[in-house]
Amino acid sequence: MKSDSASKGNVVSNIPKHIGIIMDGNGRWATKRLLPRAAGHRAGVKNITPVVSYLLEEGVKCVSLYAFSTENSGRPKDEVDSLVDLIRKRLKPMTRELIERGARVVFSGDRTYFPTDVQKLISEVEGENTDPSSSVVNIALNYSGRSEILRACRLAAEKGEITADSLERELFTHDLPELDMIIRTGGEKRLSNFMLYQAAYSELFFTDTLWPDFDKKELKTMLEEYTARSRRFGKL
Numbered sequence: 001m002k003s004d005s006a007s008k009g010n011v012v013s014n015i016p017k018h019i020g021i022i023m024d025g026n027g028r029w030a031t032k033r034l035l036p037r038a039a040g041h042r043a044g045v046k047n048i049t050p051v052v053s054y055l056l057e058e059g060v061k062c063v064s065l066y067a068f069s070t071e072n073s074g075r076p077k078d079e080v081d082s083l084v085d086l087i088r089k090r091l092k093p094m095t096r097e098l099i100e101r102g103a104r105v106v107f108s109g110d111r112t113y114f115p116t117d118v119q120k121l122i123s124e125v126e127g128e129n130t131d132p133s134s135s136v137v138n139i140a141l142n143y144s145g146r147s148e149i150l151r152a153c154r155l156a157a158e159k160g161e162i163t164a165d166s167l168e169r170e171l172f173t174h175d176l177p178e179l180d181m182i183i184r185t186g187g188e189k190r191l192s193n194f195m196l197y198q199a200a201y202s203e204l205f206f207t208d209t210l211w212p213d214f215d216k217k218e219l220k221t222m223l224e225e226y227t228a229r230s231r232r233f234g235k236l
């Protein structure tokens with residue numbers, strides 16, 4: 001039997017169900033153009049909708065985006081302020097198109113860090129589509145993989161025994177598919193505290209391309225390479 005994606009004539013069969021993206025390189029993109037770093041983040045936001053829309057069209061069920069790590073809050077105040085302001089101004093327009101395309105937008109991380117107007121925006125976006133059968137865009141905001149694991153352990157312990165199942169039920173991603181693939185742009189080869197529990201068997205893809213320049217063409221090549229990789233999950 002043909003897979004869903006192959007029968008739709010999409011670029012690759014065996015499409016990953018869930019892709020995580022570490023969108024790195026905005027600052028360097030701006031510096032190369034003698035622009036302030038905030039301009040790089042603005043260019044980075046503009047690239048989210050085309051990349052995510054393409055993936056959803058190809059049949060990917062869930063895309064997780066690392067938009068603001070807990071560690072990012074330690075950057076100089078003007079950069080943190082510009083990132084928070086970008087979220088304030090661009091979150092709704094950016095997600096509107098994805099929601100119109102049928103996606104459900106969810107968030108991972110500790111949103112209480114953000115000013116109350118931003119927290120309200122996050123809740124509003126979350127409430128726009130709650131249909132569990134929709135494809136999902138999961139935006140990690142003030143997110144730390146280690147904190148997520150710790151939080152899940154605490155919540156599971158409050159309810160009883162900590163087991164793999166009880167812990168996984170408390171992860172932000174408890175109702176999302178397995179994380180099949182992680183892409184990191186911007187040249188660094190590390191996970192930087194992104195979805196550490198979920199990454200156990202993810203296929204990792206790294207590219208030197210800076211996030212604002214990352215496009216469909218490169219994504220298509222990565223999807224084709226993903227299909228060609230043999231995933232054994234520790235077995236033979």
Ligand code: FPP
Binds near residue numbers: 023044091
């Ligand atoms: C890494 O680039 C990127 C970030 C720290 C932020 C990514 C955020 C966005 C693309 C926008 C999020 C906004 C919304 C509305 C969801 P870097 O600054 O570390 O780049 P560098 O490594 O070149 O310095």
